[in-house]
Amino acid sequence: MKKIKKRDQEYIKQNNLKMILDIIKDKRPISRAEIVKIANMSPTSVSRIVGSLMDLGLVKETETYSNGVGRKAILLDLDLESVITIGVYINKHIINVGVVNFGGEILYKDKIDLNPKDIYPDILIKKACGLINDVIKNSKIDSSKVIGIGVSLPGIINSKNGEVIFSAPLNWKNIHIAQAIESELNIRTIVDNDVKLKALAESLYGVGKNSGKTALVNFGKGVGSALIINGEIFRGVTNIAGEIGHITIDPNGILCECGRRGCLQTFIVEDNLIEEANKVKKxxxxxxxxxxARMGEDWAVSILERAVTYMCVTINNIVCMYNPDTIVVSGSLVEAYPEILKEVEEKCKTFIWAPLRGTFKILYSELKSQSDIIGPSTLASNTFLSFDI
Ligand SMILES: [Zn+2]
Structure with missing residues (x-):
């Protein structure tokens, strides 16, 4: 009985530390009085918890002017150098690795380009480990501060056991990548789906910062989405929630990379638009x-107009399902061609189901490709940061 009670107390204490740390992370720099208001706790409790976070070296006091009043106040901020994580992004063309501080800032990064033969799991993992080692060394950080590695890649991922269940772009099946990196480098490692981690980065450090319910939709080589509720990734039972690109639109449609017909993404992804265009011109x-299209060729205009329509279909489906306050639009298709964004926005004005119009903002990825590193490093920080004191 006594034991259980002790464990409960320990659990509450850990949760309180995490909650106050999250408030400081979100609102930094912030005064103790403001934390009291947000956390709805007593000033004594907040002071005690802040004291513990300072003992852990995660939080420090900074003296600065508080807003408006003009007199000096002690504010609390993260100790940015106290926790370092490594963010790794992998796709079939590239490995990106970055060293990220506690505030989600990339301190140093590097990349290597991949040839088609490099994407075999053993070769790719070896290259990734080599690059991680180089980046840690060249960044000149104190490597003892590195608490973990986060890996982001496209596909269906079991983030609990670090397994890539299936990745169509890499052609991987059942690859235990986290374990492989962990045993090679002796640093704790976690892996997750690239779109989910992009959404996490945007919701904590990018355009979704003030949103409690952010959905991100990615239009690129595939179409994916992810939902972040109060800073947490919504995963579903097996971490597949958000795979909107594979919603069936036309059961007799063209084949998708997933092996089924008429998935939503077959109407949008670049490769399919190019295939369609080739019916008219090489x-x-x-x-x-x-x-x-810019030169006014009807066939090209028609291809892009149809893609825009299905991008609006995607956004409409997401808002109908999740009712988010913010939709972050990202991905190579929209980043390389801002004009397509304008058209999506314009069409959405009338295309979105009426009760949902005006209930959400459409914003564009602020972090762009930086989120590929910040996302996984944030997951590593959230997962491996422990409050043992
Ligand atoms: Zn599909």
Missing amino acids: IVDIEEIFEE
Whole structure:
């Protein structure tokens, strides 16, 4: 009985530490009085918990002017150098690695380009480990401060056991990547889906910072979405929630990379737009379709208009399902061609189901490709930071 009670107290204490730390992270720098208001706790409790966080070296006092009043106040901020994590982003063309501080800032980064033969799991993992080692060394950080590595890649991921269940772009099945990196480098490692981690980064450090319910939709080589509720990734039972690109739109439609027909993403992804264009003219990349459309070629305009329509279908489906306050639009298709964004925004004004119009903001990824590193490093920080004192 006594034991259980002790464990309960320990649990409450850990939760309180995490809650106050999250408030400081979100509102930094912040005074104790403001934390009292937000946390709805007594000043004594807040002071005690802040004291523990300072003992852990995670939080420090800074003297600065408080807003408006003009007199000096002691504010609390994160000790940015106290926790370092490594963010790794992998796709079939590139490995990106960055060293990230406690405030989600990239201190140093590097990348290597991959050849098609490099994407075999053993070769790729070896290259990633080599790059992680180099980046840690070249960043000149104190490597003892590194608490973990987060890995982001496209596919279905079991983040609990660190397994890539299936990644179509990499052609991987059942690869235990987290374990492999962990045993090679002796640093705790976690892996998750790239779109989910992008959403996490945007909701904590990017355009979704003031949103409690952020959905991110990614239009690029595939179409994916993710939902962040109060700073946490909504995963569903097996971490597949948000795979909106594989919603069936036309059961007799063209084949998708997933092996089924008529998935939503087959109407939007670059490769399919290029294939469609080739029915009319020899086209090798999406840029050419945009060029032809700019010159007023009807077929090119029609291809892009249809893509815009299905991008609006995607956004409408997301808001109908999740009712978020913010939709962050990201991905190579929209980042490379801002004009497509304008059209999506314009069409959404009338296309979105009426009760949902005006209930959410459409924002554009602020962090862009930086989120590929900040997302996984944030997951590593959230997962491996312990409050043992
Ligand atoms: Zn599919």
